Amino acid sequence: MKHQQLLARLLPPRTYEISGTGLSAELKAEGEALDRAQQKSGQVLNSVTPIGAIDTLPDWERVCGLTPADGSNRQQRLEAVLAKLQELGGLSIPYFKGLARRLGYEIEITEFEPFFLDYSHLNEDILFDQDVIWVWQVSVIGGQVRAFPFYLDMSSVDEALLSFSDSVIEEYFRDLKPAHTFVLFDYQE
Known part of the structure; x- marks a missing residue:
């Protein structure tokens, strides 16, 4: 009626x-x-949860502190919001590997060690100084890697000739990594 x-x-x-x-x-x-x-x-x-949110999905992204990448569709944006809401926090390697798996990536994490005369080997170990303990590397296997070549009319003198990045995983990890550390990204086919 x-x-x-x-x-x-x-x-x-x-x-x-x-x-x-x-x-x-x-x-x-x-x-x-x-x-x-x-x-x-x-x-x-329906907007009480992000699954039913249609008009309020930008509000969910704002609350979660997410900025959708250009050209991302509703499903990608919704998955990012759900992943952000499900994260419990952690500093361990298994936590970051599980986080990447939920985002659709397969990764390996490498922690570097400084070179010590006591137990390091000259022929096998890389010569790192003491501050390398604050650096870790994420090796991304596959994924949506974009190549950014150096162009004379668009690039600056201080840029690399070729760089690779995937803004989704890089922004996510930089946001969640411990503040006193530095993360490097290595992309593999």
Whole structure:
């Protein structure tokens, strides 16, 4: 039953002429407004979780601190919001590997060790200094890697001749990594 009919039934009997032009126009306008409000209330109810959010997905991204990449579709944006809401936090290698797996990546993490005369081998170990303990490397296997070649008209003198990046995993890891560390990314085919 439409709200227009419900409002007409609320009027006292035999007091108002429902078929009158002024009253019927008023009942129709108020009834349509209530119909629209009821329809919108279903959308608001669906937006309580991000799965049903259609119009409010940008609000979920704002609350989660996410900025969608250009050209990303609704499904990609929704997966990013859900992954952000499901993250529990952690600093371990298994935590970051599981996080990457949920985002659709396969990774390996390498932690570097400084060179010590006591137990390091000259022919096998790389000569790192003491500060290398704050650096770790994420090797991304596959994924949506973009190559950025050096162009004379678009690049700066201090840029590399060829660089690779995947903004999704890099932004995610830089946001969650311990603040006192530095993360490097290595992309493999």
